Amino acid sequence: MTQDIRNIAIIAHVDHGKTTFVDAFLRQSGVFRDNQQVATCAMDSGDLERERGITIFAKCTSIDWKGTRINIVDTPGHADFGGEVERILSMVDGVIVLVDAAEGPLPQTKFVVGKALKLGLRPIVVINKIDRADARPIEVLNEIFDLFASLGATDEQLDFPTLFASGREGWAINDLADERKDISPLVEKILSHVPAPECDEAGPFKMLVTTLEADPFVGRILTGRIVSGKIKTNQMIKALSREGHLVENARASKILAFRGLKRQPIDEGVAGDIVSIAGFTHATVADTLCDALVTEPLHALPIDPPTLAMTFSINTSPLAGTEGDKVTSRMIWDRLKKEAEGNIALRISRTETTDAFEVAGRGELQLGILIETMRREGYELSVSRPRVVFHEDEAGRKLEPVEEVVIDVDEAFSGVVIEKMNLRKADLLEMNPNGGKTRLVFLAPSRGLIGYHSEFLTDTCGTGVMNRLFHSYEPYKGPITGRRNGVLISTEAGKSVAYALWNIQERGPLFIPAGVSVYEGMIIGANAKPGDIEVNPIKGKKLTNMRAAGKDEAVALIPPVQITLEAALAYIADDELVEVTPKNIRLRKKLLDSNERRKFERRKEED
Numbered sequence: 340m341t342q343d344i345r346n347i348a349i350i351a352h353v354d355h356g357k358t359t360f361v362d363a364f365l366r367q368s369g370v371f372r373d374n375q376q377v378a379t380c381a382m383d384s385g386d387l388e389r390e391r392g393i394t395i396f397a398k399c400t401s402i403d404w405k406g407t408r409i410n411i412v413d414t415p416g417h418a419d420f421g422g423e424v425e426r427i428l429s430m431v432d433g434v435i436v437l438v439d440a441a442e443g444p445l446p447q448t449k450f451v452v453g454k455a456l457k458l459g460l461r462p463i464v465v466i467n468k469i470d471r472a473d474a475r476p477i478e479v480l481n482e483i484f485d486l487f488a489s490l491g492a493t494d495e496q497l498d499f500p501t502l503f504a505s506g507r508e509g510w511a512i513n514d515l516a517d518e519r520k521d522i523s524p525l526v527e528k529i530l531s532h533v534p535a536p537e538c539d540e541a542g543p544f545k546m547l548v549t550t551l552e553a554d555p556f557v558g559r560i561l562t563g564r565i566v567s568g569k570i571k572t573n574q575m576i577k578a579l580s581r582e583g584h585l586v587e588n589a590r591a592s593k594i595l596a597f598r599g600l601k602r603q604p605i606d607e608g609v610a611g612d613i614v615s616i617a618g619f620t621h622a623t624v625a626d627t628l629c630d631a632l633v634t635e636p637l638h639a640l641p642i643d644p645p646t647l648a649m650t651f652s653i654n655t656s657p658l659a660g661t662e663g664d665k666v667t668s669r670m671i672w673d674r675l676k677k678e679a680e681g682n683i684a685l686r687i688s689r690t691e692t693t694d695a696f697e698v699a700g701r702g703e704l705q706l707g708i709l710i711e712t713m714r715r716e717g718y719e720l721s722v723s724r725p726r727v728v729f730h731e732d733e734a735g736r737k738l739e740p741v742e743e744v745v746i747d748v749d750e751a752f753s754g755v756v757i758e759k760m761n762l763r764k765a766d767l768l769e770m771n772p773n774g775g776k777t778r779l780v781f782l783a784p785s786r787g788l789i790g791y792h793s794e795f796l797t798d799t800c801g802t803g804v805m806n807r808l809f810h811s812y813e814p815y816k817g818p819i820t821g822r823r824n825g826v827l828i829s830t831e832a833g834k835s836v837a838y839a840l841w842n843i844q845e846r847g848p849l850f851i852p853a854g855v856s857v858y859e860g861m862i863i864g865a866n867a868k869p870g871d872i873e874v875n876p877i878k879g880k881k882l883t884n885m886r887a888a889g890k891d892e893a894v895a896l897i898p899p900v901q902i903t904l905e906a907a908l909a910y911i912a913d914d915e916l917v918e919v920t921p922k923n924i925r926l927r928k929k930l931l932d933s934n935e936r937r938k939f940e941r942r943k944e945e946d
Contacts, residue, residue, distance in 0.1 A: 763787030790909025860931025
């Protein structure tokens, strides 16, 4: 066994403080100089991660503590990025379960803890943010124990060590009465509780690939934990697929290891360590990199199937190509293939047409992040409304994905939330009042939750918190009522005019201001009543339309509704698309021509 290495992952619900806690590890282990300026949440390096305050991609770092190297992995807390969590857990020997001292264990806590317990990992529980005014650490500790028991934890896993901490302040303690100095009590607990990696130092080289990155200088970078043997720079090795087929032979052109926040070249990787290897052109996630004599691949964990799908297609609007430089179907397909290589929770496939592709993933957030990333890279595309992935059981019954939904709201709003969830075919499992707040637990079909979050925030005046987690596939629950109101559709192409919008806004809220480009078939607002209405947003005021002096000189427009990508995807109907470009997000009808739309509706009625 390799005694001087520990491999751990920090797992928790989103926003419970994982990344902030890793910052404390790095600062107190000497990775940063005393006078070094480092951004808060240094591990969240991506623009989207910093903007949204969430971790999207798992990241590795390491610290040296009294001669022991501790490899730390900061994992995503959102179930949409569960593919990252599952892969990372397969290369660590212990986990720190971080739970907010006020909120307690939430759905994503349950998700990641369940994965860790199934792998036989013995967790260390850290109750974080106990300096919060509403902290309730002892109650939360009891809730964590109940959660572990409900997930089938063994007696050994239930005998978990517990620490109390504040990641922001940078301290951890074994007992609430202890002095609050630094995080050394947690590090000592890691060294004593987490076993050194079990590996065969004398055996042939073997490593299971868990993450994949593309580097413009060295090509593919494959990361994983070395299970046996050693690997030296320029050594000839091969890659085996999950089924044991040869993928390719290659030379390890570069071996990299995590040292603090940087990945540094090393001459040799040893059994038990987490390293990155460059030199392969085809090997991917779940493949085994190994010595030429090895014939059996390492076991790779199965990944939960996708539950939600969208159609990505080329942008066919009259404004196509005016903002982005990547607009062809080949460019979009190549980008999606590249994404699917590194993200094994994503499934991409071609459709009947050559300019559209189906992309299936874990949830709206995961697919929304992909679309946002692509538009920032200069892509233009059209995206359909999200739809759930149905299955069939042995008896031929239609099955649909069902999610566990945990909602925390003020008691005054619990009635309207229950009413709205009932309309979405949700079953209420629990209702727990607690000091002016109520926790509601539902089982709801995934398709009923598409687009509900913004409506939920409106219903609860922005005070409600909703968390979702995939539960299971269950028999189809019947039709669910969708958007009731229609939309306002432009009949002309040109620049929107304030006078025209002033007349149109009586019909419902607008999505566009004056002076922007519009085209026939573009959705410029919401109709306050059922049914779509065609309007002319470029119609100017007649010069002969004279009025009395001082009258009607200033047109007062109500500010338009700001449409975000997530809101747009949730709002559109089945016959509509979201046009995504580097500078704009527009809503449009699939069929831009009004005559074509009428013909299509007639055919639907005849069928």
